[in-house]
Amino acid sequence: MIETTAYLREQLAAIYDPEETRAISRWIIEHVTGYTPAQQILAKDTPIDPQQREAVRMIVRRLKLHEPIQYIVGECTFHGLTFSVNPSVLIPRPETGELVEHIVQRHGAAPSLRVLDIGTGSGCIAITLSRQLLRPQVMALDLSAEAIRTAQANAERNGAEVRFVCADLFDPHLTLPGPFDLIVSNPPYVCDSEKSDMAAHVLDYEPHAALFVPDDDPLLFYRAIARRAHEWLTPGGWLYFEINAALSTETAALLVAEGYSDVRISRDMEGKNRFAEGRVGAGGG
Template sequence: MRERSHELVGIFVNCGRMDKGLKGAKALKQYIAKALLEALGEREAESVAYGLLEDLFEIDRTAVLTDAPLELVEEEWDELWDAVEQLKKHVPLQHVTGVAPFFNRKFIVTPETLVPRPETEELVQLILEENQGDLFNVLDIGTGTGCIPITLDLEMPHCDAFAVDISEKALFVARRNAVYLDAAVEFEQMDVLKDALPFQQTFDVIVSNPPYICEREKADMHENVLKYDPHLALFVPDDAPLLFYKRIADLAMDHLNDGGKLYFEINEAYGKETKAMLEEKGFEEVRIVRDLNGKDRIVRAER
């Protein structure tokens, strides 16, 4: 290990220059966690330290627990130092490393895309459980990183996946993820509130995790979300909490096959309202599904 590397790690923990004893992944994880302790607290510092090593250098938990030898070059130590400094300033790990986990895969994320969340994994899992067998078409509206259609394409061999987003920058990221993960998804730009669908076919599944947070809810949100996630993907006017759901429901009525299914990730405060709206528009088998935290998180319906 180069001399400068030891100096950098010494800076991490504010305890001076490191000796030559820091040779393994376990020791490095411990020093990173200690460096982040004051900013993040013990539990989060431990979790972030593990995630940082895996995302930057593919040093996984097994390597840490077995204290595998380190093989980092000087440039990687510099990268690690920069990452720790950002994390100490409360920049989210996913924005520091540029990747986020989703369904046991890593997706590229940028400031133009919403970081995939565990609740959306539950949405995808429900779609997988309810749609097995024959070839079918799926459309994701407001795709962001592309995590939903890419995952469905990779998990279901008989799926043809399509996706739209208003942001060309988000679509650039989604296409990169599809190439990186070897998924076949057709992406197109679309303003869902104004434009017609750019695809000719009808669909067996339409899914969307649209903006659903009211402006008045900003005061209750974590600063990291407000500062680093794109507001275009988050917020709706206070007087129109179902703005996107109503429009997408109308599109679904026109573009779902008979018996086709519609899936929404929702604001927990508007589950009953979303369900009632879909029933009024003629959807059947409308059901609210709670997430692992017991909150109303998904509404599914059939045409």
């Protein structure tokens, strides 16, 4: 196993920084052999068999083509839970975990909250809130049938009760069995003009429909959700978004214009304006 570790660190050094190289090397060996990082230390002198060696080399070839390690191994960790991921869904990001943590800190003691997650993808937000809030009723919406299937499998994997709905947010006839106390969404928000700044592992492999919006209307999802949320939120209910940091001022202005109170922009761990929130009035509008 020492030889395999050395091979991985040599091959991955040109792709990742040293810390990432060490972490991904351990992840690959665990995926291929079943040895946890702690077991890898104890079994460092144990050679891997030829079939496993070829599996490692195949993973390295895919990584050199910038394919995300999460898609290669088929899973990732989010907020302490393990989620299956594939190219039909975005790979959950740490900043999305920060949004979930903010919601849990604010609402974690309130029982039986009704929660709607719009654009659920892998289901990471809905499932984590289902597990961490106090007996919530959680519904999750996505346009992609493949994403819904992935999210349903993740709910079963993590023992979460979530009702999934495959539907189009922009369908004017869409009705949902609300009202909801909270609506949360991490919708597409990267402008088409920003594609040139994206890393290859994102641009070449992750679903563009879940990432990009047109330059001439970058807030179209936020506007649609904010307007429909007046129908779906209970009076005093909260709306939470992950946002494009470059459009934080515009997003806040949109929420104010759509009649939300307590509008607030907050920063992620990197200091970027990454989250927006607002509340419907006591009269529901």
